[in-house]
Amino acid sequence: MSVLYLVRHGQASFGTDDYDRLSDLGKEQSRITGSFLASQGIEPDRLVHGEMLRQRQTAEDLLEGMGRSIEAHVDAGWNEYAAWELTGVLSDLDPRAQHDSKVFQGELERGAARWASGEHDEDYTETFTQFTTRVDRALEDAVAAMGSGQSTIVVSSAGAIAWTAARLIGGGFDQWMAFNRVTINTGITKIITGRSGTSLISFNDHGHQDPKDATYR
Template identity: 35%
Template sequence: MGQIYLVRHGQASFGAANYDQLSELGYEQARLLGQWYANTRQVFHKVITGGMARHRQSADACMAELPKKQLIDTEWITDADFAEFDHHEVLLRHCPEFADAVAFEALLANHVDPPRALEHLFRAAMQRWMSGWHDADYAETWPDFRRRCVRALERLDTDSSGQATIVFTSGGVISTLMQHLLGLQDFQVMELNWTLANCGVTRLLQRTGQFTLSYLNNYAHLEWLGQPGAVTYR
C-alpha cells in the first residue's frame, strides 16, 4: 500500500508585493515538519512540488531536516497541476479595488474587523468563481481547476506498493482533492480550505485504482515544541 502526504505550504507573505514567498514563520513551520519526519524515521521515495516558489521553499526547508539515509534515491518532481488557483484573479474579479493595494487597504480599514472583512470578501469572491455564472471572466474556471487537481492525483496511482510520496501544494488543491474523494459540495470545499493549517499534512493510502483518506490536516508537528503562534491558517 502506497502512502501520499499532501502538505500545505508554510505561511506565505500575504500583503507583501510578492505573496509567493514564505514568511520567516513559514520557513520555521516547514523545518518543524522536517524535524518531525526525521524523528519518526519516515522515508520518502518521491518529493513533488506544485511549481510555485512557496511550494519549493517549503519542500527545501522541510527535507533539509531529514538525514540523508531517509532520502536515498529520492526523486524530486515539479508538477504544475498541483499549483494553487489564481487567488489574485479570483479576488480581483469580485473586488476591483484589489488591483490597487492602497485602495484595498482603505476598503478594509473601513471595517471594524479588517481580517474578518477580508475573509468575507474572499468567500464572496470564491462563490462568484465557483458559481459558473462568470466563467468567461477567468483564465481558469472552477471546473478546470478541479479537473487538473484530480489529474495530478491520478498520476500518483502507481503500482509502487509501500512507497511514500510527499507533495508540497496549497490549501485549495488539498480541499478540492477531498471533494473528489469524499463527495463534498462546493461550499464545503470553501469552508474546508479556511481550516487547513500552514504546513498541515493530509495523508492518503493508495492501492491501484483507489485512494483512501487516512487523516486530514494534521499539524501536531507544529504544536510539538510548544511554540506560541506556530499554527497559522493564512
C-alpha cells in the same frame, strides 16, 4: 498499500509586495514539519511540488528538516488557484482585504462562490471546473507513480489539498470551502491507496507545530 502525504506550504508573505515566498516563520514551519516526518520513520520514495515559489521553498526546507536529499518532481497540477483573481473581479471589493487576512478570507469566499457558479467563466484565466480537473489529474498521477508500499510527499496549497480531501469523501464546493477555510500552513493530509482504491485517512494534521505558530496564510 502506498501512502501519499499532502503538505500545505509554510506561511507565505501575505500583505507584502510578493505573497509567493515564505516568511521566516514559514521556513521554520517547513523544517519542523520535515523533522516531524523523519521522527515518524517516514522515508519518502518521491517528492512532488507545484510550480509556485512558496511550494518549492517549503519542499526544500522540509527536506532539510528531514536530513534528506532527494530529487523533487514539479507538477503544475498542484498549483494553487489564483486567489487575487477571484477577489479582483469583485466590483465592490473591500480595500482592507489587501492587508487584513480576516477581511481577505471573507472576500475570497465571496469571490470563490462566484467563480464556482460557472456563470462568469469568461472572467477567469482558469475556471473552477478546470481547477478541480487538474487537481484530480495530479492526484491520479501521484498515485500512479507509486509502487506498492511506497510513499510520496506532495507540497501544495490549501485550495488544491482541500479539493483533494473533498473529492475523496464525495464532497463538492461546500465541503471544499469548509476544508479550504481551515487548512493550516504545513498541515499534513494523509491518503492511502491500494486494491480497494484511494482513501482519505486524515486531514490537516498540524500537531507538530506549536499552537502559537499556527498560521493560515
